[in-house]
Amino acid sequence: MDPVIFTVPLSPVSKGRPRVAVRGGKAHAYTPKKTKTFEASVAMVAAIHIKERYTGPLRVDILAVLPRPKRLMRAKDAEGLVWAPKRPDQDNLRKAILDGLATCYDDDAQVCAGQTFKVYAEKTGKSRTVIAITPLESEAAQYPPLVTLSLLATMMDSPETSSQPVL
Secondary structure (H helix, E strand, O other): OOOEEEEEOOOOOOOOOOEEEEEOOEEEEEOOHHHHHHHHHHHHHHHHHOOOOEOOOEEEEEEEEEOOOHHHOOOOOOOOOEEOOOOOOHHHHHHHHHHHHHHHEOOHHHEEEOOEEEEEOOOOOOOEEEEEEEEOOOHHHHOOHHHHHHHHHHHHOOOOOOOOOOO
16 A cells, blocks of 8 residues: 555644543543544544555654644744644654544554654644554655655645745
8 A cells, every 4th residue: 555644634632541430330431522532533534545444564654733822923933833842742642643543454553663743833824633654565664754754744734824844
């Protein structure tokens, strides 16, 4: 199968901690609604771009573009993307996205490689999540991670923005 890159036009949501409720005298664990909704959205967008399930080892790269905070909207601040060193944690973002992609492969253990980058949106840009899935048996899997990042940066430019990413 060929590599696939697609954008989920929603603000990334990190994997929430499981909650526990008592029903009928028994404890039941459940995933928070916000996390479930985001995972379902990732699955829905992925289903549009991925027609058959992946069966071999995979590399999944993620560019999580978070809403830009007001403190970074000053005239002296960069116009393009800027690193996001605050919450949510990138590992929890990755967990939620990979759980949303569960319909695309047989077993989540197939994801053997990948990187997650967390940035704030451009000043005029919108938050979104860009996902690249590369079968490790394909020729594209030979690209080093920085090439994958530049591919993601190129693909993540939305029609609403024309500025180049500043990473």
